[in-house]
Amino acid sequence: MKLGFYPGCSMKGGSREYKESVAAVCKAFDIELVEVPDWNCCGATAAHNLNKELALSLPARILAQAEKAGLSEILIPCAACYNRLSVTQHELNENDKLKERVKSILGMDYQGTSSIINIIQMIDKYVLPNLDGKVVKSFNHLAACYYGCLLVRPHGILKFDRPEDPVTMDNVIRKIGGSPVEWAYKVECCGAGLSVSKTEAVARLSGKIVEDAADRGSQVIVVACPMCHLNLDMRRPESNKYLKRNIDIPVIYITQAIGIALGMSGKELGLQRHFVPVILKEKPEEPAPVKPAKKVVQTQEMEA
């Protein structure tokens, strides 16, 4: 099958291993990725911080280009790009005046009919149903699935998973043999766009995320966003410094996790490109699990 594809800038640079692993996984499942022709940057945080119309026009151009190429469903693996494009589509669909204005800025027609999906939705929809028999190496690790902000918020627009306690990625990990850990920082912010301009804040925020993952015994942090990856991986020295601890949990993309389970090589998946070396420890043998008490269904009985 064919799927529209918007890689976004960072996939060409800082997170090329994400692209490599997305490509590898898609290939394994016969998904042909058709890049949006002559795509541009979505404008990221910078654009909407500085100028609203620009922040809408840049993503709108991408969508218009996709429409022109007849791409009805577009995979956007970068959570930030996914968010910007989704929000743009929503805002323009809600406001005809704005839509007209943006169309005139673009000098292009724009309908807003393409459906946009993020990487986890794509995996959920096209990979999981065909997973049977493909897993050659169980992903036997305690994994902290980190969703970040932009996959789940604003929920009213993205309508993806449960905004406070998402589970889709955990489910993917479980399906490939992994054990997702219960932890508290699934949707906390990593500091995102302030990585360069306010590194100390990012060190703090990312540090707390990494720390919680470590404290819960995670052996790997799984992400679905280049920005998150950057902050949790490349900024590890800074965050370790902030934490005054040396945490060496590797951070990998969800597609890399799937690739590993499919038996792909580290090189194929670009694991060597990470700052924190990807050394995956096996999940320890657990003592026979204590049978959890039967789930109590609380019923609030009332009079009559």
Place this chain on the structure above:
Amino acid sequence: MSGTTHQTTEDNSLSGELLMHTHVESMRCYQCGKCSAGCPMALDMEYPPSVVMRMLQTGDPELEDKLLRSYAIWVCVTCETCFARCPMEIDIPKVMDYLREKSLKMGISSPKAKHIIAFHRAFLDMIDKTGRMYELGLTVDYKMRSMTLGQDVGLAPGMMSRGKLGLFPEMIRDKKHIAGIFSKTIKRKEGGQ
């Protein structure tokens, strides 16, 4: 607080302007503080989100001015946590976007935020020129603007060795189109950067 506090939104207050341009009703805020409680950057802000909303509610020009000059609006990372949990469903990130744009337009942005703004500008300039973000160029440009030459130098070789840093920017074919978009939006409003 001056004597002109607590105006209504019909006045030429900032909150009225917000209502008109973003449809966000700052008057809905009842100051529960859930936004500030959940804000990851609240510690760095001199006015956490709920205080920002309160300042808007007063309609006091002095407070509005303080707000537009604040560092808080720049340090907001638009993580949307506040909006996600706001019991009154107020789109605070949208408010922040608006305040930033206005602050910039009026040229009264917090000097403390100059690095952040410099980064954003460098970022946008890069897109303006190439259509896409190009990390090496962006870093160099940003460092020139922010005069933070020393910071993060250590990263470059690491990135380079991991194949994460291209030496040359990737350009899109229709650069004119992008330039056109810039000239019709951000440059139009700022009278050309």
Place this chain on the structure above:
Amino acid sequence: MARIGVFICHCGENISATVDCGKVAEVTSRLPGVAYSTDYKYMCSDPGQTKIKDAIREFHLTGVVVAACSPRMHEPTFRKACAEAGLNPYLCEMSNLREHCSWVHPKGDVTTEKAIDLVRTLVEKVKKNESLMPIKVPVTKTALVIGGGVAGIQAALDIANCGHKVIMVERDPSIGGHMSQLSETFPTLDCSQCILTPRMVEVAQHPNITLYSYSEVESVEGFIGNFKVKIRKKAKCVDEKDCTGCGLCTTLCPQKKIPSEFEQGLGFRPAIYVPFPQAVPNKPVIDKPNCTYFQKGKCRICEIKCPTKAIRFDQQDEILEVEIGAIVLATGFNILKTDFFPEYGYGKFKDVIDGLQFERLASASGPTLGEIRRPSDGKVPEKIVFVACAGSRDPAKGIPYCSKICCMYTAKHAMLYKHKVHEGNAYVFYMDIRAGGKMYEEFVRRAIEEDHAHYIRGRVSRIYEKNGKLIVKGADTLLNSMPVEIEADMVVLATAGVANDGAEELAQKFHVSYDGYKFFAEAHPKLRPVETNTAGIFLAGACQAPKDIPDSVAMASGAASKVAALFSNDELTREPLIAEVNRCAPPLFSTCTGCFLCQLVCPYNAIEREQITDRSGKLIKELAKINPGLCQGCGTCVALCKSKSIDIHGYTNAQVHTEVLALLNEYA
């Protein structure tokens, strides 16, 4: 030919100051059909009334128009006077010259003209008035109280003490409601069970009260004074007469780990159980879905061991039909379900509990025997966080209203905790403190000042668990919204009070209206707070809106007094100003087409279907029929009837039509 008498009142100077009353009398005397017309200073006075009576007799009047003040006050006066003179009272109408004319216009010819118009309009109407007789509806003097919480108990006892029969229906195995779950009550901190239990026992022992516990209302028909109610008595599988309530069965039942509803899931009960020791009736029921015998076909331990052989596995639900004169709905409220707060981990973290659970922890009869111990590991919490407005005042979660009771019980909880765990720390996150009520504000201040509960003004953003602690992230909005992070051992959410399960179905069953939150709607928010739109059905307690014990009890007594007033007569006298579907000769029988669009709009459910059959019983036609016991004369059906087959007595189509024409000076 009509012979109308017109009586213009000066109302002292209230009317005559701006209206030329003599001229009004003079002009109207010339109207066709007017037999007598006069004016007088005080028509409502004895001499004034005598004038009317004399004129009726002397001029053989067929109708009377009194042009005076608002009919609200004196219509009964003049109608009574007419009746005394032998004229049907409904042939007398009042024109409101005072409020509608003299008080609102300056003196002048135009004002007098308007007065003439008003009188002429009514003269034309009265020509078409008909003699009416008040409607008498018999009253069955038995009340039905639905719900055995404190409101239902109060209402039942009050009615029963007036000497009337009461049937109480309770869904659960025991009466007592939420109040029986509470530890202590604000603002006095007296023991809830201690004050409630005697009342529960009183209900059980009252000769006028019949209690059907473990029962539900199946259907309701009829109208005020004459309801027919079907009650489903769910099978308890225990013979109430044979059972002595010894409790042996409950100790022998092999099923021991069923979460107790009464303990809010914090404790357990067997499958044959009495919900709590003070239950009324204090006889067990078998919870079929959890009973080994019912699920697996064997066990029967209770049956074998029962000393009085009271177990009846084959018992079936029983349907009772009762005749009822008035109904009190006291079905109470509920609290939010656990899936409501993902950001607080409500339902996910064991130590994030709700207020009712805390009540059970604090209750001496509760699962911890009154010691505050957290559910996860039984540890006594050293730090406890109370979150007020958990769900309330939260439009994003669909509950914009204030639940009213939480501020008070949260203060109480903080206090109880501090009384039991002296070295502990209690934090209360609040938005506003709403402590309106006698001794309420003082109570909250006591929690803060004497018991040192830390009140923080701000809403909690998130709670997560880490290393056995609950990390509560909030902000102090009184300190520039400074972030506050508390590592608590337990969190108590003051979850919003919401309408009870099944409230909507129940409301529809009883034809009472309800609001957007499914709380039952009162007939008038200020003046008829315990009545519903359906005559004869009253509200008590938190089924109408969240309320505390004193409010519930007061409302229950209010509803009871309404019932007692209704029962004070053998018959209900109703104004005959009600709607009626016309009748005519066969083959039509009525011009009603039987479309029943009227049935849909009647707010009082007064429209029934009547079948016209021939002698052999074959259906000829189905017609709308208005139940005079239910009709309130609102006229909605009249407006909707396309074939104009419905009329309201006193305001018939013909009367309204002629009034309009008369006002346009086009009277016939």
Place this chain on the structure above:
Amino acid sequence: MDTENKLLKKASLQKLIEKLNADGKKILAPVIKGKRVEFGLITSSDQMADDYIVTNQSVKSVAFPKFEKLFSYEVTKEGITQADTGYSTFPEFVILGARPCDANALGSIGAIFNWDYHDKLYFDRLEKTTMISTSCSKCDDYCFCTSAGGHPGSTKGSDIQLTRLETGDYFAEILTEKGKKLTSVSPDLFETAPSVDKSKYLAEVPVKFKVDEAVAKVKTVFENELWLDQSLRCIGCGACAFVCPTCACFDIQDETKGKNGIRLRCWDSCGLSLFTLHTSGHNPREVQSQRWRQRIMHKFAYMPERQNVTGCVGCGRCSRACPVDMNIMEHLINIVEVK
């Protein structure tokens, strides 16, 4: 009087119209109104419809309008005073281009309005009306005048009849004194006529049944099932009666305003269910088949009996107007064919 035959040149017709208008007479003639042809006031001959069988509505409203004030009254304390109608204010009408069947029909209505009571209103109006009919040069499937005692060139009820010749000129038969009087406004317009075989210009309307047979038969089939069969699809509206040139039923209504009121006569139809509804709620003609029977019986049994005329002239309007294709001719043939 004896008929005078004249020639009215095509151009003269226009002049005649002008003269009559100038003389204060109102001229009613068939005019095209959308898809229909109706009588309307004209001031010039080119306003007249040229190609039509009959007008959709009949000409009867000139003397029997759809509603008419009978008198006015005033209610006072003392009683009711009645004011007279404005009889004398009726304008003088000239009907130009009615078909022979229409002209004939006014006589049928007249027979009713002059039966047990002489209806002054009707006859006063008729008195002020001059009827110039035009003979029929064509007919359609609905026409059956020849079965109803008429024919396309019948002069009964006309004061003047025009027959169009191939030249476009008219052969004018001056039939009555009233007709003669009308020609006197401009006698020169009516030229001496050549000898004309009028029948050559007339449509051929086939005879479907004999009117006498129908009249005789109708009396015998009162209890027959055919009424039900015929009227099953009848929806009980008044369209047939209201377009019928001979239907004369009316309803009396009072309309009041203040103390004053007027009494009106309005068209009514025996096909409407309310027509015979009693105050008691009982309706002697309870179902539509009874009403349909009444309609036919009245026209073909009661009127011949009482007024010595049939109540149908065979114009076919009712069948054309009927929303559910009730065809009176077809139904009459059925009746005649009853064994």
Place this chain on the structure above:
Amino acid sequence: MLEIKQKARELLESGKAQVVIGYGKGPNNTTRAIFVRKPEDADKLVLDDTCVQNLALYIYKHEVRHFGKEAVVATLPVLRSLLQLASENQVKDNEIIAIAITPDNKVVELDSFAAIEEHVRLFNTGLTEDEKDLLKKINAMGLEERWAFWNKEFSKCIKCYACRQSCPMCYCPRCAAEVNQPQWIPVAAHQHGNIEWHIMRAMHLAGRCINCGDCARACPVDIPLNLLTYNLIEELNNEFKYTAGLSASQTYVLSTWKLEDKETFIR
């Protein structure tokens, strides 16, 4: 067409129906309603483009009901009429058999409201583009122009009540126009009486008209009466997403109230 005849014969032969209301041919090649009671007469049934009359009004006609169980050759307006009549308690479920045609020209027998509802869902039940255009045209007129237009149209009315009598929804045994105590609507066919009559009738059809167009077709003086109901149909569709005659159980839109009802139409 053959199938219709066959179906009708089947129904009559099996005794499932005692009368089939359908279309037949009259003299002059006209189309009319016929009432087939004998299987051999089923051959008289036709169904073509001229079969436009809404036969639903015959199902409750006393004389027709008298024959016994009715079947009706049901075009879309007939089916929608049946559903609307059902929602107004005028026909009962399983009382009538509808012989209907599917969009792919198959004859189907629908003997329950549920089946009719399902069948109706196969068709477009909104106003057609032509009808919408007409509505636009009339709404584009200014108030005064529109008033003049209707005044002119109504002046033609002769109060024959063909509009009412042809309408399946006008089933009242005593029409509001016939109420004479008091006389709300003047009987005479003068302007005032005509306007009141037609506006009253249109209002009584608000939310009930299923747009068969028979009122306009029946009018002997060609008043475009269905133009009056177009507007009502559109308004109710726009304001309440309500279309009459789609379900036997739908409650009358103008006498019910929902929380989500907007009140913007009150101007």
